[in-house]
Amino acid sequence: xxxxxxxxxxxxxxKEWSNKKVYKTLDAGKGKKMxxxxxxxxxxxxxxxxxxxxxxxxxxxxxxxKRMEGYNVLHPMGYDAFGLPAEQYALQHKIHPRKxxxxxxxxxxxxxxxxxxxxxxxxxxxxxxxxYYKWTQWIFLEIYNSWYDNLEDKARKxxxxxxxxxxSGNEKINAVCSNDTKIFSAKEWKDFSVREKQDILMKxxxxxxxxxxxxxxxxxxxVLANDEIVTDAKGNSVSERGGYPVEKKSxxxxxxxxxxxxxxxxxxxxxxxxxxxIKEIQKNWIGKSQGSEIEFKIKNxxxxxxxxxxxxxxxxxxxxxxxxxxxxxxxxxxxxITNREEVKKYVEKVKKETDEDRTNNDKEKTGVExxxxxxxxxxxxxxxPVWIADYVLATYGTGAIMAVPMxxxxxxxxxxxxxxxxxxxxxxxxxxxxxxxxxxxxxxYKMRDAIFARQRYWGEPIPLKHDKEGIITDLKLKDLPLExxxxxxxxxTGTGESPLAGVKSWVKEGYETNTMPGWAGSSWYFLRYMDxxxxxxxxxKKATDYWNEIDVYVGGQEHATGHLLYSRFWxxxxxxxxxxxxxxxxxxxxxxxxxxxxxxxxxxxxxNNVINPDDIVSNYGADTLRVYEMFMGPFEQSLPWSTExxxxxxxxxxxxxxxxxxxxxxxxxxxxxKVLHKTIKKVTEDIEDFALNTAISSMMILVNEMEKATxxxxxxxxxxxxxxxxxxxxxxxxxxxxLGEKKSIHKSSWPKxxxxxxxxxxxxxxxxxxxxxxxxxxxxKEMPEEKVKELALNDQKVIFWLENKSVKRIxxxxxxxxxxVV
RNA sequence: GCCCGAGUGGCGGAAUUGGUAUACGCGCACGACUUAAAAUCGUGUCUCGUAAGGGAUGUGGGUUCGACCCCCACCUCGGGCACCA
Numbered sequence: 001x002x003x004x005x006x007x008x009x010x011x012x013x014x015k016e017w018s019n020k021k022v023y024k025t026l027d028a029g030k031g032k033k034m035x036x037x038x039x040x041x042x043x044x045x046x047x048x049x050x051x052x053x054x055x056x057x058x059x060x061x062x063x064x065x066k067r068m069e070g071y072n073v074l075h076p077m078g079y080d081a082f083g084l085p086a087e088q089y090a091l092q093h094k095i096h097p098r099k100x101x102x103x104x105x106x107x108x109x110x111x112x113x114x115x116x117x118x119x120x121x122x123x124x125x126x127x128x129x130x131x132y133y134k135w136t137q138w139i140f141l142e143i144y145n146s147w148y149d150n151l152e153d154k155a156r157k158x159x160x161x162x163x164x165x166x167x168s169g170n171e172k173i174n175a176v177c178s179n180d181t182k183i184f185s186a187k188e189w190k191d192f193s194v195r196e197k198q199d200i201l202m203k204x205x206x207x208x209x210x211x212x213x214x215x216x217x218x219x220x221x222x223v224l225a226n227d228e229i230v231t232d233a234k235g236n237s238v239s240e241r242g243g244y245p246v247e248k249k250s251x252x253x254x255x256x257x258x259x260x261x262x263x264x265x266x267x268x269x270x271x272x273x274x275x276x277x278i279k280e281i282q283k284n285w286i287g288k289s290q291g292s293e294i295e296f297k298i299k300n301x302x303x304x305x306x307x308x309x310x311x312x313x314x315x316x317x318x319x320x321x322x323x324x325x326x327x328x329x330x331x332x333x334x335x336x337i338t339n340r341e342e343v344k345k346y347v348e349k350v351k352k353e354t355d356e357d358r359t360n361n362d363k364e365k366t367g368v369e370x371x372x373x374x375x376x377x378x379x380x381x382x383x384x385p386v387w388i389a390d391y392v393l394a395t396y397g398t399g400a401i402m403a404v405p406m407x408x409x410x411x412x413x414x415x416x417x418x419x420x421x422x423x424x425x426x427x428x429x430x431x432x433x434x435x436x437x438x439x440x441x442x443x444x445y446k447m448r449d450a451i452f453a454r455q456r457y458w459g460e461p462i463p464l465k466h467d468k469e470g471i472i473t474d475l476k477l478k479d480l481p482l483e484x485x486x487x488x489x490x491x492x493t494g495t496g497e498s499p500l501a502g503v504k505s506w507v508k509e510g511y512e513t514n515t516m517p518g519w520a521g522s523s524w525y526f527l528r529y530m531d532x533x534x535x536x537x538x539x540x541k542k543a544t545d546y547w548n549e550i551d552v553y554v555g556g557q558e559h560a561t562g563h564l565l566y567s568r569f570w571x572x573x574x575x576x577x578x579x580x581x582x583x584x585x586x587x588x589x590x591x592x593x594x595x596x597x598x599x600x601x602x603x604x605x606x607x608n609n610v611i612n613p614d615d616i617v618s619n620y621g622a623d624t625l626r627v628y629e630m631f632m633g634p635f636e637q638s639l640p641w642s643t644e645x646x647x648x649x650x651x652x653x654x655x656x657x658x659x660x661x662x663x664x665x666x667x668x669x670x671x672x673x674k675v676l677h678k679t680i681k682k683v684t685e686d687i688e689d690f691a692l693n694t695a696i697s698s699m700m701i702l703v704n705e706m707e708k709a710t711x712x713x714x715x716x717x718x719x720x721x722x723x724x725x726x727x728x729x730x731x732x733x734x735x736x737x738x739l740g741e742k743k744s745i746h747k748s749s750w751p752k753x754x755x756x757x758x759x760x761x762x763x764x765x766x767x768x769x770x771x772x773x774x775x776x777x778x779x780x781k782e783m784p785e786e787k788v789k790e791l792a793l794n795d796q797k798v799i800f801w802l803e804n805k806s807v808k809r810i811x812x813x814x815x816x817x818x819x820x821v822v
Numbered sequence: 823g824c825c826c827g828a829g830u831g832g833c834g835g836a837a838u839u840g841g842u843a844u845a846c847g848c849g850c851a852c853g854a855c856u857u858a859a860a861a862u863c864g865u866g867u868c869u870c871g872u873a874a875g876g877g878a879u880g881u882g883g884g885u886u887c888g889a890c891c892c893c894c895a896c897c898u899c900g901g902g903c904a905c906c907a
Contacts, residue, residue, distance in 0.1 A: 003861090276826080277827065277902085280826055280827095280902075281826085281903085284826090289906075289907090308906095309907060310906095310907065363905080365905085389905095390905085391905045392907080393905075393906065393907090395906090396907080397906070397907065400907095404907090408907065410907075413905090445906090446903090560902085628847095631834090632834065632847095633834060633835055634835085637835095638900085639834065639835090642834065644833085644848055645833080645847065645848045645849085646848090647847095648847045651862095693836085693846085694836070694846085696846080697835090697847075698846080699846095700846055701846070764842085765842075767842090768841085768842080770887080770888090771887065771889095772888095773842050776842070811888080813840095813841055813888095816842085817841045817842070819841080819887050821887050
């Protein structure tokens with residue numbers, strides 16, 4: 001590497017910017033605001049590869065331009081350091097997780113600092129800081145102490161629900177609640193014990209306690225969320241991290257009633273400036289479907305089976321009914337099932353299966369008939385058999401279906417295997433038949449309530465206490481944060497309980513031993529950046545009113561069904577409570593593509609193909625790394641790294657550096673001026689659209705033009721430095737100040753292009769004969785159509801091609817093309 | 823299986839969204855500078871053809887004066903969901 005000394009220059013300016021607080025965000029209320037955010041990372045400890053900074057560089061380019069455009073830019077960085085990755089790292093290295101986090105943050109910051117990112121580090125947040133998680137706990141309590149009112153379509157305080165119960169019971173209430181809720185009157189409510197009241201309220205709370213079959217990982221000693229599980233090569237479920245086997249286990253859990261927000265999470269997507277791709281993923285995940293709930297009476301019993309179907313129009317073709325093996329009806333004793341033993345055996349067998357086995361649709365259908373009972377098709381009064389089968393899921397719809405083998409492939413497979421009738425009946429109107437048989441139209445979602453508990457040490461303690469009678473009390477704000485106690489061993493107990501269950505003082509106080517999952521702290525951190533040191537509230541009203549929402553959010557698309565959904569849920573909730581004034585937190589979302597290794601695979605230690613940004617910065621400089629990563633290709637596209645190609649970006653910067661010798665206090669020639677102003681326009685618009693690769697290529701064209709010129713006007717060159725500054729902040733600052741500027745280039749105002757200077761009076765256009773380009777003509781842009789056509793027809797080459805042919809038609813598209821049809 | 827997205831030189835990719843396909847960069851070849859190399863600069867570089875000219879945007883068809891762009895069918899790759907009734 002020749003030419004300028006990037007090491008010297010970059011270090012010098014990074015220090016200077018930090019000393020002079022060039023990137024300091026002003027307080028709320030000062031000027032027009034712009035909130036540009038990166039998804040904050042897990043400081044995992046393995047260090048960065050060149051793919052990690054790509055998103056950070058993109059958002060940095062954007063933030064830098066906005067700052068120069070005069071916005072008060074909030075562009076912070078922080079750490080999401082609770083959760084499995086940090087804990088696993090700590091376990092492997094036999095150190096306390098807190099220590100591990102500190103170390104990893106240090107590594108991370110060193111690696112980031114040399115890239116020249118314009119964060120305001122004074123706003124740094126860390127989810128594991130008690131001053132931070134105080135508010136995570138507080139938000140949890142707010143959610144816990146709320147219920148969802150379907151009529152007002154918003155969350156409300158639990159106290160308001162209690163008042164309703166005291167006045168009228170829950171007879172008429174329309175709320176989102178667990179579906180086994182019983183109806184009671186005001187009088188009954190009054191007579192319930194404290195415990196009974198607690199149990200009822202728990203069915204309404206937006207954060208609630210319950211039991212569930214969970215994905216249990218014995219090796220890790222923890223429960224995993226569905227998105228933390230992957231399928232290995234043999235088709236078994238294993239943990240994403242570590243690849244340990246995962247099985248089913250029933251366990252006490254805390255949940256978040258995210259399903260209450262399903263419809264809002266869906267409709268809220270509409271106005272967001274996100275890629276259709278991510279919207280699609282969230283839509284599928286929420287999985288809304290309209291259908292009917294219809295009751296099938298059980299013959300000779302006072303019981304019925306409620307089924308959910310989206311095809312009520314096929315009701316006449318329903319030839320049997322299937323229950324999920326977990327369906328509560330099956331264990332009812334009054335049900336005169338004659339083959340109970342067989343049924344029990346099947347249910348046991350299904351229990352042992354993992355989700356993976358059960359939901360594999362290549363699997364052959366299995367099931368058992370409930371002998372001795374029949375259901376009655378309400379459409380025609382016909383008796384139909386009742387089966388249980390594992391292809392029906394207890395957790396979706398009503399846990400029971402009507403089977404229409406004629407119209408449903410799964411039902412047909414099942415019917416064929418067990419010799420059940422497949423009949424073709426005419427279709428009817430879905431709504432009419434639903435009404436007629438006394439069913440109702442309902443909406444169902446695939447999305448489930450989210451488990452909000454981990455049997456782990458390294459997470460936010462859940463700020464609740466259980467007394468000996470099982471009465472739960474919530475901590476008050478003044479008692480927060482409830483800090484994690486120090487423990488002798490933070491390793492998994494292996495019994496399924498959190499290490500906190502082994503801390504005597506903790507258990508004696510009755511504190512909850514579960515901790516919060518990794519996504520708790522990351523579901524609201526963007527609000528904390530607005531006012532990161534506030535001790536009285538998660539952020540002041542002034543701050544949240546001013547910063548309001550994230551204008552541009554940059555991060556990986558792997559968070560589509562996790563973080564991006566949970567954050568929207570919490571933000572919507574906080575909006576309902578009146579704490580913030582916007583429902584949706586992320587107005588515009590950009591998902592940077594991955595950088596793959598040169599071999600086209602993911603970068604990983606395992607493949608030994610990792611490229612470390614430290615080496616690139618050391619060999620080529622941060623400016624080169626930045627320019628190259630933005631130039632490689634479209635920002636949202638995944639691309640392989642090329643060790644060969646990066647030299648082009650370095651050459652570009654070297655050229656810029658050399659050009660300064662040509663800079664004189666003169667006016668540039670007109671042609672150069674024209675290219676410059678076109679480039680300013682292009683770069684400004686491209687950065688706005690995150691078309692960062694073409695922004696750079698247009699600047700390369702400008703530089704090539706500048707090389708041809710004998711001298712370059714100083715004013716013009718400075719404008720060029722300014723538009724390059726977001727991409728290559730160090731070298732541009734160096735030359736800027738060499739040219740006599742005293743203030744940082746990054747505090748200068750973004751140049752404006754001169755409209756006058758970018759119009760071309762003359763333009764070369766192609767002349768086609770029958771759609772093939774045969775000639776080029778130089779025309780005046782405003783030349784009348786007739787004259788252009790005349791010019792085209794008189795061109796020598798055109799004359800050659802028109803020989804012996806008669807012109808049928810001539811098409812002229814202004815300033816673009818002439819097409820002569822013969 | 824269903825739902826998205828994408829297929830353009832040796833390589834990464836451009837193309838004002840229907841108007842001169844292959845910008846910009848890498849690589850490669852030749853040349854200049856140099857004792858030499860590196861660096862730098864210049865010229866060339868889709869393909870067949872000596873040329874005139876022909877053919878090319880995954881494949882085949884269609885619409886249009888004109889198609890990388892719109893429509894139909896198919897192939898390949900990437901992603902999401904996956905027995906959700």
